[in-house]
Amino acid sequence: MFTKVHSGRTDQDADMDEEDQEPETDEKVRVNWRELVRITRGHRLPIAGAMGLALLGGVTGLAQPLLATKTIDAFSGSRPYALLLTLLAVVFLAEAVITAFSHYLLERTGESIVLGLRLRIVDRLLRWPMRRYQQHRLGDLLTRTTSDTTLLRDSLAYDLVEATVGVFIIVGGIAMMIWLDAMMFLIVAVIVGTIGGLTMLLLAGIRTSVEDAQDSLGGMSAELERALSAIRTVRVMRAEGREKDRIGRLAQDAYENSLQAVKRNAVINPAMTLAVHGAMITVLVVGGLRVAGGGTSLADLVGFLLYVTYIATPMANMFDVFATLQRGLAALQRVDDVTRIPTEDEEITRPATTRPRSLEHSPDTGDVPAIEFRDVGFSYEPDRPVLQNVSFSVDRHSHVALVGPSGAGKSTIFALIARFHDPRTGHILLGGRDSAHEMSVDECRRAISLVEQSAPVMHGTLRENIVYAKPGADDAEIARAVELASLESLVSRLPQGLDTPVGEHGSALSGGEQQRVAIARALLPRPQLLLLDEPTSHLDSANEAVLARTIEHITAECTLLVIAHRPSTIQAADKTVLLDHGRVEAIGPYQEVTGPGRGSPPA
Numbered sequence: 001m002f003t004k005v006h007s008g009r010t011d012q013d014a015d016m017d018e019e020d021q022e023p024e025t026d027e028k029v030r031v032n033w034r035e036l037v038r039i040t041r042g043h044r045l046p047i048a049g050a051m052g053l054a055l056l057g058g059v060t061g062l063a064q065p066l067l068a069t070k071t072i073d074a075f076s077g078s079r080p081y082a083l084l085l086t087l088l089a090v091v092f093l094a095e096a097v098i099t100a101f102s103h104y105l106l107e108r109t110g111e112s113i114v115l116g117l118r119l120r121i122v123d124r125l126l127r128w129p130m131r132r133y134q135q136h137r138l139g140d141l142l143t144r145t146t147s148d149t150t151l152l153r154d155s156l157a158y159d160l161v162e163a164t165v166g167v168f169i170i171v172g173g174i175a176m177m178i179w180l181d182a183m184m185f186l187i188v189a190v191i192v193g194t195i196g197g198l199t200m201l202l203l204a205g206i207r208t209s210v211e212d213a214q215d216s217l218g219g220m221s222a223e224l225e226r227a228l229s230a231i232r233t234v235r236v237m238r239a240e241g242r243e244k245d246r247i248g249r250l251a252q253d254a255y256e257n258s259l260q261a262v263k264r265n266a267v268i269n270p271a272m273t274l275a276v277h278g279a280m281i282t283v284l285v286v287g288g289l290r291v292a293g294g295g296t297s298l299a300d301l302v303g304f305l306l307y308v309t310y311i312a313t314p315m316a317n318m319f320d321v322f323a324t325l326q327r328g329l330a331a332l333q334r335v336d337d338v339t340r341i342p343t344e345d346e347e348i349t350r351p352a353t354t355r356p357r358s359l360e361h362s363p364d365t366g367d368v369p370a371i372e373f374r375d376v377g378f379s380y381e382p383d384r385p386v387l388q389n390v391s392f393s394v395d396r397h398s399h400v401a402l403v404g405p406s407g408a409g410k411s412t413i414f415a416l417i418a419r420f421h422d423p424r425t426g427h428i429l430l431g432g433r434d435s436a437h438e439m440s441v442d443e444c445r446r447a448i449s450l451v452e453q454s455a456p457v458m459h460g461t462l463r464e465n466i467v468y469a470k471p472g473a474d475d476a477e478i479a480r481a482v483e484l485a486s487l488e489s490l491v492s493r494l495p496q497g498l499d500t501p502v503g504e505h506g507s508a509l510s511g512g513e514q515q516r517v518a519i520a521r522a523l524l525p526r527p528q529l530l531l532l533d534e535p536t537s538h539l540d541s542a543n544e545a546v547l548a549r550t551i552e553h554i555t556a557e558c559t560l561l562v563i564a565h566r567p568s569t570i571q572a573a574d575k576t577v578l579l580d581h582g583r584v585e586a587i588g589p590y591q592e593v594t595g596p597g598r599g600s601p602p603a
């Protein structure tokens with residue numbers, strides 16, 4: 001199920017007193033075929049061209065039975081028929097060439113629509129507000145980006161156009177049949193209409209089955225992603241069998257839901273064969289009797305039969321089109337559910353220029369702190385405050401340690417500074433400016449860098465990882481970041497130096513090395529403030545000493561706010577902020593803050 005945000009926060013009252021939580025409901029907007037047509041916007045010219053060609057192909061096809069009738073007439077009446085025969089051959093060839101071009105154009109357009117759609121999904125997925133990622137599973141999002149868009153392409157590339165052209169051919173064929181023999185047409189219409197109507201009823205359920213099948217497929221991808229990303233744990237816990245069963249159950253669900261769609265789809269061919277054969281046999285019997293009785297000519301009967309066979313294919317296609325459109329709508333529904341979610345930029349509609357009333361007279365010149373929290377309150381969920389009246393400041397070029405037990409709210413403070421969320425109450429001042437009211441998200445993030453505890457090192461080379469925050473960095477800048485992060489010995493040891501691949505998730509590097517690569521990456525763009533979540537584990541004493549040296553380097557470069565776990569890091573700080581249960585318990589030098597009488601030791 002997917003949630004939908006109704007409005008961004010438009011808080012003009014700068015004091016943000018007890019802001020209400022944004023309502024998020026599980027409202028689902030059903031898409032219909034109009035949405036399917038809407039996503040062809042920007043591609044209508046090639047589609048119109050393809051349709052034009054397909055119609056031309058249709059006209060040349062429609063002319064064939066008529067020309068055949070005339071040729072038979074001329075032949076049996078001993079009139080010259082060579083020209084008619086040549087014309088028939090030309091029309092036949094023209095239809096083949098025109099249809100081939102029209103199909104190429106269609107498929108190319110379908111592919112470019114899907115390309116646009118995929119780029120849009122990727123762009124939006126990368127810009128969601130942070131809390132949205134908690135509501136969706138990664139594997140399912142991947143399925144929506146790949147498999148659902150492919151389903152949609154089939155609907156778009158063939159169906160919309162096939163339907164339009166098919167209708168034209170069918171209407172044209174019907175007109176010709178009525179012109180040749182109205183009574184016989186009525187018989188054909190009753191047979192085909194009855195079988196067709198019943199088939200349509202069955203096909204309507206395909207959309208739900210396909211939507212369920214794609215949901216199960218998304219679930220399966222998500223489970224597989226979960227197992228593969230924790231493959232070491234899976235292996236050590238000997239959980240391969242259990243994981244296989246769990247993933248297998250979702251694969252089975254996908255299979256069963258697809259089977260429902262396949263069963264309904266399987267009706268199309270026999271239904272059409274029944275309709276066409278039934279109509280032809282009836283036409284032959286009734287038509288034969290009418291020719292014998294002088295009610296119609298043999299040429300008209302042959303022409304009529306040719307029209308029945310001629311519209312048989314587009315008629316069958318119409319059923320296919322209906323089935324694939326149902327599939328396309330199911331896929332579009334799943335794509336729409338995630339692209340409809342507002343991005344971070346769309347949600348934050350508050351002007352980034354308003355000075356909150358309570359800050360109007362506060363001095364913002366002189367030696368303002370690099371970061372200041374003033375009475376900040378925050379909660380992820382209503383009625384479960386995570387931070388309450390948090391106030392502290394970090395002077396420029398100082399080193400402040402945030403300490404406190406697990407769950408105290410330390411990472412939440414980082415998340416607020418990085419604007420992953422905004423405070424519910426109070427203010428965060430970055431260089432004297434209220435980050436939520438006077439700065440854009442982009443401006444805030446440009447001023448800071450963040451090194452998370454599980455510092456993500458990405459697939460690629462060491463260099464690619466380091467220049468991630470500043471792709472245009474030159475060699476001197478990279479060398480400086482490498483030095484600051486104490487990475488020189490690693491670089492000189494690696495066979496290809498900075499150009500050595502680091503493996504998936506940096507698996508070719510040790511935990512301490514990964515952390516320092518993340519620090520180098522964070523320092524490269526020269527942030528005003530570095531937020532460092534110190535690793536709690538995987539550092540031996542040598543690595544710990546290197547990290548201590550790195551931290552020393554960093555404070556010379558920029559302001560450092562560190563979530564500290566090691567006594568050495570806390571002792572090196574100019575100031576320690578002790579946090580407990582979302583409140584600041586003490587601020588001061590390490591000994592004072594964590595000394596006897598102070599309840600909570602660092603985590």
Ligand SMILES: Nc1ncnc2c1ncn2[C@@H]1O[C@H](COP(=O)(O)OP(=O)(O)OP(=O)(O)O)[C@@H](O)[C@H]1O
Pocket residue numbers: 134380381386404405406407408409410411412413603
């Ligand atoms: N995304 C989230 N959604 C809901 N609750 C959250 C979320 N992130 C954290 N919390 C809750 O907020 C509280 C503070 O978490 P936070 O991660 O800030 O603590 P922490 O001090 O960094 O802990 P640790 O040292 O263990 O990392 C915890 O009770 C946690 O369960």
